[in-house]
Amino acid sequence: MGKKKKYGIRTFINDVHLWLGLVSGIILFLVCLSGTILTFEKEIEGWFKEKLTVEATGPKKSLSSLVNDPNIRAKGTITGMTIPTAENSPYQFSIKEDPKQRRGTTYEVNPYTAEVLAPKETGMDKFMFSMFRMHRWLMMDIKWGRPIVGIATIIFLILAISGIVLWFPKKVKWKTVKSGFKIKTNANWKRINHDLHNTLGFYSCILILIMGITGLCWSFEGYRDGLSAIMGTRVFGNRGGQEVDLDSFDNGRTINLEEAIAIANRELNYEGTLTVSLPNEKNPVYGFRKLADDSWSTVAQDRLNVHQSGQVISKDIYADKPLNVKIASAIKPIHTGTIYGGFSKWLYFLACLIGTSLPVTGTIIYINKLKKKRKRRRSLATA
Template identity: 60%
Template sequence: MKKNNYSLRKFINDIHLWLGLASGIVLFLVCFSGTILTFDDEIKALFTDKVAIDASVSEKASVASLIQTLEQSNQGYITGLTLPSNTDVPYEFSVKKDLKERRGSQVLVNPYTSSVHSVEKTRADAFMMSMFKLHRWLLLDIAVGRPIVGIATIIFLVLAISGIVLWFPKKIKWKTVKHGFKIKTNANWKRINHDLHNTLGFYACVFILIMGITGLCWSFEGYKDLLGRIMGTKIFDRTSTEFEIPKTAENDIISIDEALAIANTTLNYPGELSVSFPNKKNNYYTFRKSNDNNWSPVTRDNLYMSLNGTVLAVEWFKEKPLNVRVAALIKPLHTGEIYGQFSKIIYFLACLIATSLPVTGTIIWIHKLKKKKKKKKL
């Protein structure tokens, strides 16, 4: 009577193999597009016309006068503004031709010469949008592509966890474990391919897990809500802060330049300052500022100000509860923006490795099939 040699490790190996083969093409496309999207802004910037700024030419014009210039040039409704921390970068105005538009467009203005530069869409923008659609829903209809990507992401999480288990040898000793940390470059191509899959997969698995756990928030609303309940706060909370503001007399309304000065005085540190102008829904200014000296370029403090210059509230990012801070960082944790260029490079390499795993894994499987066929013939 033959013994049953089907062990738990063999079961995990089969799960890893067949799930990997079943999702290989989808995972390759999602990871490939994700690799490119890591440097989304940088790629777009390469193909965008630069606006030369010479700070020594003259003094800066007031923001009020720049807004007047934009209105006279019939750019549209001005809904917001971003002031850079560097003097050689133009101001960026958010403009909508129709207030019903969701996002609108950006217009760059030289604060020293008041020259207006509309940001035109380039081929790079179209290409990156294609990569975005490929990454999020495989260029398919959203209702079809989004769940497919979500299911593939779940599979990738299972593959990452099972891959970590399989990375460890049956007998865990330093002599056997240490081989998993390096690629044997002087071996034959089959061994090199195996090491590329095994070793590189091990190094990238932590980042794959982070990207997968956070990425599911865009695929499944139920998952996002469940994660929010577990964390005790909303994920992607876009609700507006409500204030009871008495009607402001015309004479008491301050200028935009005065409002910016108050905001910079309250948020007293160097950094990029963005402001959303009052509208029918929210009759107050909303300021967001990032600290150039902070550990992360994506953390921002918020300030709310009435039309007469009264500071309604200040939300300091570092003073928010831990769960709220983590929830606010879901997107930069997924995209790699969390630590700026340093983390982007790490994420780029991790995504590149993740893109290679379905390829190297399939080659390993094909090689094993060939070996089995040879044994049967013998």
């Protein structure tokens, strides 16, 4: 009889990796699959929607004339707009069709003709919303779905870390390590399946860890508070602003929209997409966000608040923020992969796709090992 193998730390890690993977496999598959689809949510939805054609047919209409256009005003209360720099891009107007709406509906507006394109919900919109519910709550009640997804995410983090440990061979030598960097395509299907799990899991582990660490911010409030304490700044809801006495800025003068935008472009003097929040009875402030056309990231937006009297209340330049505030403000785009635009989206798409495959390939590996053990027992029994 052969010597009985010792139950060491590596065997323990392997068992943890195996059983946690089997227990959470279906949930992780669904969360990763929905995450993979949601990576290009806006692009996919755009394929199924009517697009507003914009041609430069002369000078653009003034924003004041667009805001006061009867066809646009008939849609509801205009709360803000986004003004791109491209000549052939439509403006986007945020319109509250009902006072109870929180953010309103986004309408596309032709800046040359005032033509309005109302958004129409498509079957793809409904499908994407179901994927969102799947990703966040497994299409369950939020009370139950959110913590279940959160626990599955913690398990995924443990699987990623233990997987990295198991990726390294017992004897770390270049000859044995380099085989883990490639998939042996000329081998039998069992070896190919093993390599798909082992190698692709290794390549995607960093992004999986990033997605897991940031994703827990939506699952557990305590985790979010703890991360905020560690980072020294608030995760979600931190705009870097301070409460000010708005009455002190009231000088009896009221500027129009064009004047407010002129102030914003003077203070934020570069080419970029400008988003405007209009003042109202409760808040007499023009809020501006501007993203430079040559910006390295989708989150590198500068902010400006201008009182309707024309005085600048606050100016928040992204480049001047401390690193911890920059990271905290980027948690969502870091999680979704939008932080570096199309480049990071493709990386996240591939990582999510691999994450979706890992429970499948891992289960197949386990089944193959069970079959191998059964054959060995039968051969010993008949010997």
